[in-house]
Amino acid sequence: MLRRGVTAAFAALALAPSAALAQETVKVGLILPMTGQQASTGKQIDAAVKLYQAQNGATVAGKKVEVILKDDTSVPDVTKRLAQELVVNDKVAFLAGFGITPSALATAPIATQAKVPEIVMAAGTSSITEASPYIARTSFTLAQSSVPMAQWAAKNGIKKVVTLVSDYGPGIDAEKSFSETFKADGGTIVENLRVPMRSPDFSPVLQKVADIKPDALFVFVPSGTGAQFVKQFIERGLDKSGVKLIATGDVTDDDQLNGMGDAMVGVINAHNYSANHDSAMNKAFVAAFEKANNGMRPNFMAVGGYDGMHLIYAALKKTNGVTDGDKLMAAIKGMAWESPRGPISIDPETRDIVQNIYIRKVQKVGGELYNVEFETIANVKDPVKAAKKK
Ligand code: PHB
Numbered sequence: 249m250l251r252r253g254v255t256a257a258f259a260a261l262a263l264a265p266s267a268a269l270a271q272e273t274v275k276v277g278l279i280l281p282m283t284g285q286q287a288s289t290g291k292q293i294d295a296a297v298k299l300y301q302a303q304n305g306a307t308v309a310g311k312k313v314e315v316i317l318k319d320d321t322s323v324p325d326v327t328k329r330l331a332q333e334l335v336v337n338d339k340v341a342f343l344a345g346f347g348i349t350p351s352a353l354a355t356a357p358i359a360t361q362a363k364v365p366e367i368v369m370a371a372g373t374s375s376i377t378e379a380s381p382y383i384a385r386t387s388f389t390l391a392q393s394s395v396p397m398a399q400w401a402a403k404n405g406i407k408k409v410v411t412l413v414s415d416y417g418p419g420i421d422a423e424k425s426f427s428e429t430f431k432a433d434g435g436t437i438v439e440n441l442r443v444p445m446r447s448p449d450f451s452p453v454l455q456k457v458a459d460i461k462p463d464a465l466f467v468f469v470p471s472g473t474g475a476q477f478v479k480q481f482i483e484r485g486l487d488k489s490g491v492k493l494i495a496t497g498d499v500t501d502d503d504q505l506n507g508m509g510d511a512m513v514g515v516i517n518a519h520n521y522s523a524n525h526d527s528a529m530n531k532a533f534v535a536a537f538e539k540a541n542n543g544m545r546p547n548f549m550a551v552g553g554y555d556g557m558h559l560i561y562a563a564l565k566k567t568n569g570v571t572d573g574d575k576l577m578a579a580i581k582g583m584a585w586e587s588p589r590g591p592i593s594i595d596p597e598t599r600d601i602v603q604n605i606y607i608r609k610v611q612k613v614g615g616e617l618y619n620v621e622f623e624t625i626a627n628v629k630d631p632v633k634a635a636k637k638k
Pocket residue numbers: 347348349350370371372373417418469470471498
């Protein structure tokens with residue numbers, strides 16, 4: 249009897265510390281493309297998440313927030329397997345990251361089944377937030393930037409446009425929302441061109457653009473691919489052909505813009521974030537990010553990661569550290585705060601981000617190329633979901 253009692257007491261003692269520790273740690277499974285074509289997105293978001301924790305501490309509502317980083321190489325089957333392992337083995341309270349749309353979508357059924365919030369920090373296809381009630385987004389949708397870009401073009405003397413997009417979710421959203429808006433505003437879409445998402449060759453489509461000679465070419469390619477597109481655009485002499493380049497800010501990506509060359513000066517584009525955004529908060533963010541990362545300039549992906557981390561912290565604060573998925577989602581809905589990009593919130597109905605969209609012009613500032621904002625469209629909800637509601 250005595251022996252059994254001692255054994256039980258020993259067992260309880262042996263279990264106690266680890267059980268207590270497990271309770272006090274909230275794990276965040278951060279799945280990003282750290283290698284492969286989308287590696288710049290992974291690098292930017294990882295750096296932003298680390299910066300957020302360095303600035304805000306690793307403890308929230310009395311719990312330690314532990315980030316577990318996994319590289320999905322931007323292969324959706326890998327994303328799904330990693331998400332499953334993070335939920336089953338690591339018991340994460342949040343899944344976060346997702347560099348491309350197919351990765352975010354592949355994880356949606358796991359989020360639903362496990363009732364684990366999925367915080368989309370990068371991917372931009374409108375339909376993602378509809379794939380699970382446990383998804384919330386801190387990045388953007390392509391329609392958010394493509395609709396204002398089309399409105400600006402129609403208002404500024406551009407009559408004939410060719411569109412060129414990556415042939416997958418966000419590209420198709422960009423093409424559709426730009427074309428529909430531009431036509432409704434009286435413009436003509438001469439042709440909709442698409443290139444493969446992986447290892448695109450722009451020469452055949454750029455030849456077509458040179459032949460058609462529209463007033464403007466509207467482009468979306470995902471972050472990390474812009475420089476390659478711009479190089480071929482310039483090599484074919486299109487920058488001097490009278491065809492105006494207009495784009496979503498994914499093309500004039502802060503991660504690559506400075507290396508694209510002076511031919512980019514004057515390019516008009518629309519997006520949610522510029523490293524040049526004029527606010528005290530952004531100046532402090534850019535300075536801290538550059539200091540912590542050997543001078544690397546933060547791009548819109550970094551801001552999606554930084555704000556995603558804020559959303560996780562703020563949700564935990566609101567639930568007082570409770571990690572029940574439904575309670576966390578209730579906390580997330582309607583959350584509003586100031587981001588380095590400006591004021592943002594999570595739409596309580598769609599769990600998608602509401603944010604300002606800025607029209608920008610590429611300019612030299614202090615010898616470097618930046619997207620300089622000159623017009624603000626305030627509090628933009630995803631236009632695709634807004635249109636469905638009507
Ligand atoms: C996406 O796959 O949804 C995606 C990736 C990079 C971007 C925009 C959208 O810049």
